[in-house]
Amino acid sequence: MEDVKIYVIGAGISGLVAAKTLSENGYHPVIIEATAGPGGRVKTDREGGSAFDHGFQVLLTAYPQAQKHLDYSELELRRFKPGAMIFENGNSCRIGDPLRDLSSLLPTLKAPVGSWSDKWKIFRLSSQLKKKSIEEIFESDEKTTLQYLKDFGFSDEIIRQFFRPFFTGIFLEGELRTSSRMFEFTFKMFSEGAAAIPAMGIGDISLQLASQAKQCSFRYMESVEQITRDHLVLAHGDPLPYDGIISTIPLNPKNGKPDLGQVQWKRCDNLYFTTKSQAIPHGVIGLVADESALVNNLYYNFSQCKSGAWLLSVTVVGNHGLDTATLEQRVREELQQHCGIEAIDLVRHYPIEKALPDLENLQYHWNADHNRILERVFTAGDYRVNGSLNAAMASGEAAALALMQQLG
Ligand SMILES: Cc1cc2nc3c(=O)[nH]c(=O)nc-3n(C[C@H](O)[C@H](O)[C@H](O)COP(=O)(O)OP(=O)(O)OC[C@H]3O[C@@H](n4cnc5c(N)ncnc54)[C@H](O)[C@@H]3O)c2cc1C
Numbered sequence: 001m002e003d004v005k006i007y008v009i010g011a012g013i014s015g016l017v018a019a020k021t022l023s024e025n026g027y028h029p030v031i032i033e034a035t036a037g038p039g040g041r042v043k044t045d046r047e048g049g050s051a052f053d054h055g056f057q058v059l060l061t062a063y064p065q066a067q068k069h070l071d072y073s074e075l076e077l078r079r080f081k082p083g084a085m086i087f088e089n090g091n092s093c094r095i096g097d098p099l100r101d102l103s104s105l106l107p108t109l110k111a112p113v114g115s116w117s118d119k120w121k122i123f124r125l126s127s128q129l130k131k132k133s134i135e136e137i138f139e140s141d142e143k144t145t146l147q148y149l150k151d152f153g154f155s156d157e158i159i160r161q162f163f164r165p166f167f168t169g170i171f172l173e174g175e176l177r178t179s180s181r182m183f184e185f186t187f188k189m190f191s192e193g194a195a196a197i198p199a200m201g202i203g204d205i206s207l208q209l210a211s212q213a214k215q216c217s218f219r220y221m222e223s224v225e226q227i228t229r230d231h232l233v234l235a236h237g238d239p240l241p242y243d244g245i246i247s248t249i250p251l252n253p254k255n256g257k258p259d260l261g262q263v264q265w266k267r268c269d270n271l272y273f274t275t276k277s278q279a280i281p282h283g284v285i286g287l288v289a290d291e292s293a294l295v296n297n298l299y300y301n302f303s304q305c306k307s308g309a310w311l312l313s314v315t316v317v318g319n320h321g322l323d324t325a326t327l328e329q330r331v332r333e334e335l336q337q338h339c340g341i342e343a344i345d346l347v348r349h350y351p352i353e354k355a356l357p358d359l360e361n362l363q364y365h366w367n368a369d370h371n372r373i374l375e376r377v378f379t380a381g382d383y384r385v386n387g388s389l390n391a392a393m394a395s396g397e398a399a400a401l402a403l404m405q406q407l408g
Contacts, residue, residue, distance in 0.1 A: 001026045004407065005241065007232050008032070008216075009224050010248035012040020013389055014380045016209035017069055017396030018246045023215040025404055031216055032234070034223040038210040040248075041355065042389070044201030045348070051201030051303040055270045055352045056169070056315045057389075059205060060186070062193030064134070065393035070208060076199035078302040081283050082190070086113055086161055087338045088289040095162055097126070097191075114158030121154055129188040137184045138364035145171070148180035165287035169297040172266040172317050172356045179362045182386055189390075195285075199302060205389070224249070227256035227377055244407055245374075246399045248381040253373045263383045264358040269316040270350040271331055272301070273343035274309035280339075288338050294320060294327070295334045298341075309344065324349055357383035364391075366398035378403055 008015045011033035022029045045052045083096030171178040198204035223235040231239035252259035280286045286298040301311040335341040371379045380399035385391035
């Protein structure tokens with residue numbers, strides 16, 4: 001099996017799980033990655049004890065694939081409290097899930113967000129989705145999340161104050177046009193587990209997966225240019241003959257060349273500021289409810305700044321067309337206006353152009369027939385299923401199993 005030449009293109013989460021699965025089954029895959037390290041969209045920079053994730057993202061601990069592939073205790077997960085702190089024009093209130101965090105019962109009931117009936121419906125939705133299987137969710141008819149919430153009977157007020165800001169940060173679009181399948185799936189995952197980040201940043205998930213792909217070798221800073229019937233063509237060097245390939249980047253099925261234009265992407269910016277004081281408790285996500293605001297969400301990073309200052313992560317969703325200096329100024333003003341937070345220094349800014357694939361007809365299961373572009377070449381990646389860590393892992397594993405079956 002050591003002599004079977006299998007290449008995995010891309011060391012993102014899907015490529016790492018594909019390599020891990022192949023490795024666990026005795027193969028010795030080679031991962032070819034265009035950048036200098038593993039992780040793809042799940043990376044963290046570290047400096048002076050602080051961890052800067054490339055974009056705010058959370059692991060939902062209830063993800064079935066994450067439970068299967070990750071060792072949570074080794075990741076030292078820091079869990080967010082359910083719900084969020086809602087900010088608007090200097091006022092704030094807390095809305096939580098009292099079933100999981102009893103201390104949020106009174107604040108949630110007293111919060112001037114939505115009506116009592118809305119709060120009751122949130123609990124009803126949560127218990128309904130706990131009973132609905134993931135398969136049933138992805139077999140349901142699709143509608144926009146906004147339509148789904150209206151059909152469920154939620155008031156315009158709770159949609160505007162809670163659901164819109166909360167799910168804008170997850171779907172990375174502010175109109176809630178994302179499929180109701182994704183809404184139900186995500187809501188179910190939030191209800192059944194916690195949103196968490198490893199103590200030293202989300203990138204630890206990638207590093208753990210890379211360390212689990214024991215028989216795998218990594219070739220960084222090498223870019224794939226084409227896959228032909230017999231060879232893998234790199235930007236530099238001789239073409240490589242292969243027995244099997246899993247590509248986690250979009251390829252043109254006609255010529256086997258990378259085709260990034262095949263997928264529409266949603267973007268966001270992640271800015272890190274130091275602040276003198278802490279305006280939200282650790283482990284609570286802040287949301288700005290004002291629809292015209294650039295700032296969507298904020299939270300205090302679990303790691304600390306060397307200087308002892310607080311490190312605030314702020315996410316701006318969508319296309320704003322502003323240069324960094326103007327964006328920074330606008331974000332500072334909004335933090336002061338809505339949250340009463342005085343930002344000191346902007347320490348990092350990550351503009352992320354290709355954050356989440358903009359997909360329709362979302363699927364849960366990866367399908368071998370739809371993802372084979374040549375006899376021994378399969379495509380994987382979140383963009384083939386749905387934009388989540390769970391989907392990236394599921395597609396990587398399923399593609400590895402399909403390739404092994406193909407190889408007999
Ligand atoms: C800001 C942000 C927030 C998110 N929030 C969440 C969240 O809260 N929860 C959640 O579950 N998911 C979230 N996600 C989605 C999640 O991160 C992705 O679904 C997942 O990381 C996708 O992994 P992937 O392997 O499919 O793709 P990628 O990570 O994109 O991996 C593809 C890899 O291929 C490499 N590559 C590209 N071209 C070539 C080439 N020609 N040759 C060789 N290598 C190449 C790239 O460098 C990259 O490493 C978020 C993502 C972002 C960016």
